[in-house]
Amino acid sequence: xxxxxxxxxxxxxxxxxxxxxxxxxxxxxxxxxxxxxxxxxxxxxxxxxxxxxxxxxxxxxxxxxxxxxxxxxxxxxxxxxxxxxxxxxxxxxxxxxxxxxxxxxxxxxxxxxxxxxxxxxxxxxxxxxxxxxxxxxxxxxxxxxxxxxxxxxxxxxxxxxxxxxxxxxxxxxxxxxxxxxxxxxxxxxxxxxxxxxxxxxxxxxxxxxxxxxxxxxxxxxxxxxxxxxxxxxxxxxxxxxxxxxxxxxxxxxxxxxxxxxxxxxxxxxxxxxxxxxxxxxxxxxxxxxxxxxxxxxxxxxxxxxxxxxxxxxxxxxxxxxxxxxxxxxxxxxxxxxxxxxxxxxxxxxxxxxxxxxxxxxxxxxxxxxxxxxxxxxxxxxxxxxxxxxxxxxxxxxxxxxxxxxxxxxxxxxxxxxxxxxxxxxxxxxxxxxxxxxxxxxxxxxxxxxxxxxx
Amino acid sequence: xxxxxxxxxxxxxxxxxxxxxxxxxxxxxxxxxxxxxxxxxxxxxxxxxxxxxxxxxxxxxxxxxxxxxxxxxxxxxxxxxxxxxxxxxxxxxxxxxxxxxxxxxxxxxxxxxxxxxxxxxxxxxxxxxxxxxxxxxxxxxxxxxxxxxxxxxxxxxxxxxxxxxxxxxxxxxxxxxxxxxxxxxxxxxxxxxxxxxxxxxxxxxxxxxxxxxxxxxxxxxxxxxxxxxxxxxxxxxxxxxxxxxxxxxxxxxxxxxxxxxxxxxxxxxxxxxxxxxxxxxxxxxxxxxxxxxxxxxxxxxxxxxxxxxxxxxxxxxxxxxxxxxxxxxxxxxxxxxxxxxxxxxxxxxxxxxxxxxxxxxxxxxxxxxxxxxxxxxxxxxxxxxxxxxxxxxxxxxxxxxxxxxxxxxxxxxxxxxxxxxxxxxxxxxxxxxxxxxxxxxxxxxxxxxxxxxx
Numbered sequence: 001x002x003x004x005x006x007x008x009x010x011x012x013x014x015x016x017x018x019x020x021x022x023x024x025x026x027x028x029x030x031x032x033x034x035x036x037x038x039x040x041x042x043x044x045x046x047x048x049x050x051x052x053x054x055x056x057x058x059x060x061x062x063x064x065x066x067x068x069x070x071x072x073x074x075x076x077x078x079x080x081x082x083x084x085x086x087x088x089x090x091x092x093x094x095x096x097x098x099x100x101x102x103x104x105x106x107x108x109x110x111x112x113x114x115x116x117x118x119x120x121x122x123x124x125x126x127x128x129x130x131x132x133x134x135x136x137x138x139x140x141x142x143x144x145x146x147x148x149x150x151x152x153x154x155x156x157x158x159x160x161x162x163x164x165x166x167x168x169x170x171x172x173x174x175x176x177x178x179x180x181x182x183x184x185x186x187x188x189x190x191x192x193x194x195x196x197x198x199x200x201x202x203x204x205x206x207x208x209x210x211x212x213x214x215x216x217x218x219x220x221x222x223x224x225x226x227x228x229x230x231x232x233x234x235x236x237x238x239x240x241x242x243x244x245x246x247x248x249x250x251x252x253x254x255x256x257x258x259x260x261x262x263x264x265x266x267x268x269x270x271x272x273x274x275x276x277x278x279x280x281x282x283x284x285x286x287x288x289x290x291x292x293x294x295x296x297x298x299x300x301x302x303x304x305x306x307x308x309x310x311x312x313x314x315x316x317x318x319x320x321x322x323x324x325x326x327x328x329x330x331x332x333x334x335x336x337x338x339x340x341x342x343x344x345x346x347x348x349x350x351x352x353x354x355x356x357x358x359x360x361x362x363x364x365x366x367x368x369x370x371x372x373x374x375x376x377x378x379x380x381x382x383x384x385x386x387x388x389x390x391x392x393x394x395x396x397x398x399x400x401x402x403x404x405x406x407x408x409x410x411x412x413x414x415x416x417x418x419x420x421x422x423x424x425x426x427x428x429x430x431x432x433x434x435x436x437x438x439x440x441x442x443x444x445x446x447x448x449x450x451x452x453x454x
Numbered sequence: 455x456x457x458x459x460x461x462x463x464x465x466x467x468x469x470x471x472x473x474x475x476x477x478x479x480x481x482x483x484x485x486x487x488x489x490x491x492x493x494x495x496x497x498x499x500x501x502x503x504x505x506x507x508x509x510x511x512x513x514x515x516x517x518x519x520x521x522x523x524x525x526x527x528x529x530x531x532x533x534x535x536x537x538x539x540x541x542x543x544x545x546x547x548x549x550x551x552x553x554x555x556x557x558x559x560x561x562x563x564x565x566x567x568x569x570x571x572x573x574x575x576x577x578x579x580x581x582x583x584x585x586x587x588x589x590x591x592x593x594x595x596x597x598x599x600x601x602x603x604x605x606x607x608x609x610x611x612x613x614x615x616x617x618x619x620x621x622x623x624x625x626x627x628x629x630x631x632x633x634x635x636x637x638x639x640x641x642x643x644x645x646x647x648x649x650x651x652x653x654x655x656x657x658x659x660x661x662x663x664x665x666x667x668x669x670x671x672x673x674x675x676x677x678x679x680x681x682x683x684x685x686x687x688x689x690x691x692x693x694x695x696x697x698x699x700x701x702x703x704x705x706x707x708x709x710x711x712x713x714x715x716x717x718x719x720x721x722x723x724x725x726x727x728x729x730x731x732x733x734x735x736x737x738x739x740x741x742x743x744x745x746x747x748x749x750x751x752x753x754x755x756x757x758x759x760x761x762x763x764x765x766x767x768x769x770x771x772x773x774x775x776x777x778x779x780x781x782x783x784x785x786x787x788x789x790x791x792x793x794x795x796x797x798x799x800x801x802x803x804x805x806x807x808x809x810x811x812x813x814x815x816x817x818x819x820x821x822x823x824x825x826x827x828x829x830x831x832x833x834x835x836x837x838x839x840x841x842x843x844x845x846x847x848x849x850x851x852x853x854x855x856x857x858x859x860x861x862x863x864x865x866x867x868x869x870x871x872x873x874x875x876x877x878x879x880x881x882x883x884x885x886x887x888x889x890x891x892x893x894x895x896x897x898x899x900x901x902x903x904x905x906x907x908x
Binding site: 288289290298301302304305306308313315317318319320323324327331334337341343362363365367370372390392396413414416418420436438440442443 | 470752756758760765769771772774785787788799816819821848851867870872
C-alpha cells in the first residue's frame, strides 16, 4: 500500500501563525509535531515510511524534508514547480510511484493538515476502504455531519456497497438552509478529501476524464524529486474532485468513524483544544482577567487580556491578530489587506527555514540588520559574497569554519569574525551539534538579494 | 512666579505603555513630546524655565533631566529618595525653592501627566488664581463636571470670592448616585490637583496642620538635587489634599475653563484622540476590518484586528494588552498579576533610558543576549568589567572610543571590538552625533548585576 500526502496549500486561514512560506501543515499549533508530521505518524501504522510520498510546492520541500527527517528516516518529497491544484499533483504523484517500482497497489490520497483523532476508528475505515478499492472502486471517506456546516463540500451516499455505499453525487458548499436539509436527510456526508483506490483504476479515470492531464504524464521528468516545469505547466489547474471524483461512476463512500476536523480556521483550532474552566484555550505567556471562551496564543511575548469574550488573539514575533471567534474566517480579509500592501508578514515568519538550518531577523534599523543563524550539523552556506554590506559574526555555541581566499579559520563560542563587503566567504558547521551565530549586517543593501554565489 | 511639577506616579494605569520605571508622565502617547514636556511647555508661557522645579522619585531623575534637556535648557529636578505621596514632596520642594533664592512668590503646584488643551482659557484661570493667591488664599482649580464621573475627587464651591469661590469642602470619589447629585447640584467641581498659593501661606499651613512634615524641613539636605533620606524617611506618607487642603480655611476655587483630562486610563486616552469615521484611534502599523470605536496602538509590529468593537489593543516590544474599552481601568488587574509573578514587563520597557543614552534588549537565548546601545554625544560608560561574560561590539553609526589597560582604540561604522570577560573597559562617544552599537553578550551571567566599576 502506498500513500500520497497533499501538502500544498497556502497560509491565509491561520495567519499570523501560518504564512505563504510556512503554511498550516508545517505548524505545530501547541503540539510537539506539525500537522504534516502527525499525518505521517498516523499513516505509519498502516504504511511503511518509504511508501509515503509527500507532494508540495518546491518552495516548501526543504522544510518538509527537514520535518520528515525529524521522524527518523528520509521521507520522499515530490516538488511541484508551480501550483496546479490537487488534480495534476495526484496524477503526477501516481506516475512517480509507478516509475519508482509501485505495482498496481492500493494508494491512499490525503490532505496533510487535517486532524483525525481516534486511531482505532480510522483503522476500521481504512480496512473497509481497502476492501472496496480492491474491487475497483475509488473510495472517499465521508464524515457524518454533526451540525449544518456551510464551509464544507458534501457527498450523498446511495445504495449499500459491501461495507460502504455507492456515491450518488458530490455537492458544493451549501447555504445554511440546504445544509440543514442535508443534516436531516441522513444520507449526506462531509467530503473529507481522503481517497483510496488502486493506482491503475485512478490513472484510468484520469485517462478517461482528464486527458489534458493524463497525456502529459508519459514525458514528465522527475529530476531531484521535482516535477519538470514544461510538463506541469501544460496541465490545467483543477482539483481532483472536479477532475475525477465528480465524473467517475466508480466512487464509493466509507464513513470515517473517527473525530475529524479540517482545522480550517482559528475557531476550528479552538474547538479541538482542551479548555479551562472559563472555556479558554491559553497557550504561551498569557495573563487573563475575566476572559471567557477565547483562544489566546502567545508565541514569544506576554499577552494580557481583560474583560473580553469569544475572541481570538494570536501573537507572533512580527504580527498580532485579534478577531471575534465566530468570524475567525475573516482573518483572510486582514491577510489580503496586508498582501495588497506587500507586507512581508504574510510571506515569512521572522524565523525562516533554509536547507542549511534556519535564521531569524532579531532587529533592524537604519543601515543595519541583526540575525541569529543556526547551521545544522555538517551543513554549510556555500561560497558567496555581498557587494553592499559587511557581515560581523559572533559564535554563540558550536564550532564554525569560515573559508575565505585567505584560508580557513575555526571559531568557537565567543569568537568573532568580520567579513568585509566584497569578500568571498563560506560558513560551515563541522560538528555533530548545532552552530549558533549572531550576525550583524551593516551597509546599504541588507536583503537576501545582495548575493553573488560561486 | 514659581512652579512645582509633581512627577512621581507609577506605571500601572497605562500598562503596557507605562512601566514602573517609565510612568505615564514620561510617555508621548502618539504626540511629539511627553506629558511632562507638554506640561513644561504649557507653563513656559507664564513661568521662566528656571523657575520650574520638577519633583520625582530618584529612579526617574535621569530620564526626566534628559526630557527637560530636549526642551533646550537644563531643567531643575528634585529627587525623592523614596515615595511619600504629594504632601512631603510639595513641602520639600517649597523648602528647596526658599533656600535657592525664592522670595515669597506665588507658586503653582501641578501634576505632570494631565492634559490641558485650551491654552487661552488656562491663561484666564491662572490670572484669576494669582489674584486670589496674592490675597493669601490657596487656590485650587476646579473642573466643571460634564458627566457623573466616579473616578475623581470633587470640590464643593461656596460663596463668591473675587473671581472665584470659597471652598466648602473636598469630597472623596463618589458612587454613581452621588456623582449624579453633584452634577445636578451645580456647585461641585472635579478636583484637578492644581494649586496656586504664596509660598509662605502654604508653608504656614504645613506648620499648622502637618508639623510631622514641617518640622523636618529645617534640617533637610539637598545634595546633588536630591532630598536626604534621613529627613524624608521621617515624614508621613500623605497627599497634599489630606495634609493641607481639606483642613485649611484659606482654600479658594477658580474654575478651570480649559478642556481637561487626567488621562488616567486607556479609555481617557481614547476620548481625547481624534477618531476616524468608524470611531477608531489607530496608531502605528495597524490593519483593521469591521472594527469600531476602538483604540489600536502598535509600537513596533503589525497589529491586525477584525470584527471587534469597543476594545483597546496595545502592542509594545515585550507585551500585548487587550481589554474592553469601558473596563480599561482593569488593566491594573493584569499589571498586578504580572507584578505578583515578578515579571520584568511591569518594571521596564525593552528600551531603557540611562544617563549616557539608552539601550534595548533585542534578543536573548541560552548563553547570549543582544542589545542595541545608543551613546549620546560626548557621553560615556565609565570604566568597568564583567566577570561572567564577554562583550562583542559592532559600531552601526557614529564614532566610538574604547579604553582598556592596553590603551585607546577608535572605532567607526562597521568596525568591531571584542571585550573578553575580566577585562576593564570604558566606552565613549567623542562626537556631536549619536553613537550606535550592537552588543552581543556571551557568558553565564548576562544581567546588569555582573559589573565591577572603577
